[in-house]
Amino acid sequence: MNLSEIVPVKFTGDKMLVLDQTKLPGEQKYLEMTTKEDVFVAIKKMKVRGAPAIGVAAGYGLYISLRDYDGTNLNEFREKAHKVADYLVNARPTAVNLSWALKRMLARLDDFRGSVSGAKKLLFEEADRIRKEDEQSCRKMGEYGLTLLKPGMGILTHCNAGTLATAKYGTSLAPLYLGQEKNYRFRVFADETRPALQGARLTAWELSKAGVDVTLICDDMASIVMKNGWIDAVLVGCDRMAANGDGANKIGTSGVAILAKEYGIPFYMFVPTSTIDYDTPKGDDIEIELRDGREICEMWYKTRMAPVGIKTYNPSFDVTSAEYITAVVTEKGIVYPPYEENLQKLREK
Ligand code: MRU
Numbered sequence: 001m002n003l004s005e006i007v008p009v010k011f012t013g014d015k016m017l018v019l020d021q022t023k024l025p026g027e028q029k030y031l032e033m034t035t036k037e038d039v040f041v042a043i044k045k046m047k048v049r050g051a052p053a054i055g056v057a058a059g060y061g062l063y064i065s066l067r068d069y070d071g072t073n074l075n076e077f078r079e080k081a082h083k084v085a086d087y088l089v090n091a092r093p094t095a096v097n098l099s100w101a102l103k104r105m106l107a108r109l110d111d112f113r114g115s116v117s118g119a120k121k122l123l124f125e126e127a128d129r130i131r132k133e134d135e136q137s138c139r140k141m142g143e144y145g146l147t148l149l150k151p152g153m154g155i156l157t158h159c160n161a162g163t164l165a166t167a168k169y170g171t172s173l174a175p176l177y178l179g180q181e182k183n184y185r186f187r188v189f190a191d192e193t194r195p196a197l198q199g200a201r202l203t204a205w206e207l208s209k210a211g212v213d214v215t216l217i218c219d220d221m222a223s224i225v226m227k228n229g230w231i232d233a234v235l236v237g238c239d240r241m242a243a244n245g246d247g248a249n250k251i252g253t254s255g256v257a258i259l260a261k262e263y264g265i266p267f268y269m270f271v272p273t274s275t276i277d278y279d280t281p282k283g284d285d286i287e288i289e290l291r292d293g294r295e296i297c298e299m300w301y302k303t304r305m306a307p308v309g310i311k312t313y314n315p316s317f318d319v320t321s322a323e324y325i326t327a328v329v330t331e332k333g334i335v336y337p338p339y340e341e342n343l344q345k346l347r348e349k
Helices: 036-044 051-066 074-088 097-111 116-146 174-181 198-209 219-227 253-263 339-348
Strands: 009-012 015-019 030-033 154-157 187-191 213-217 233-236 240-242 247-250 267-270 317-320 327-330 333-335
Touching (some): 009 051, 030 051, 036 051, 074 097, 116 327, 333 339
Parallel strands (some): 154 233, 267 327
């Protein structure tokens, strides 16, 4: 498969289209976004998901929410843009790329002097730049990531940090795609990733379509595949990394990291610099999204999977403490501990 065939967010003509990831792998259906509410719901309901792809959707989303403004007053246009951004930013709390992309769009707009039509053009171009930069950044992370791996290695993944979660290639799946081009013959084990099954529905789908050898396992099987000696490295993405190197990623990631340490397996977190939040000092300060308990009780079967009225707790992410992360792979290079110091140095690069 050509990776260009899977595009989570795209602009075709004047249409903003989002691939509905809740329908994968059964159906490949694009939804047209015409209002800010469409974009908000697409992000909240995880039709578009994965930190970088959420950032891309937010950029284009801001543009499509404002393009029909028919006034000529730039100040009023700016105020409207800030209001739309204040609305969109609340769609999901954990992935920092959402606020990062919106802040970047607004900063460009606030600096702009000219007509409203010029401002609209500028917003579209900035959104497009965010998408293109993400693609380049993922490619770079893939190249750096590949230097940590050897042909034939067994790799464990959690959630989906692939092409579906980004503009192209993915973050932690990027080295697997680049390795595939070089006939590295990785053996990938994909955690299914309850409750939304991004591993089963998305990672297993996109890797197998690309011809990568992938075996799906349930989340509670990570320990046995490590114990069997089948895993040489764990590769995961990140939704927000604090300044001290603690990284929030899909729920269950921290457990995998703890297991990896126990078995002496390197644990690599792939973090584009757009996902590093220097304003958040440590992982405990990261807001963890709590999702509807129905995802645990009734999402995947026609009959309920749990007693009616049962109490639920459904955090969507957890924080992997920096001490469990062997290295952080960014588009600017690989960062090793001490993270507090070395992530600061990266900022200046
Ligand atoms: O709830 P999701 O599907 O948006 O969670 C996605 C993840 O946790 C990914 O691993 C993370 O966003 C990195 S994507 C390159």
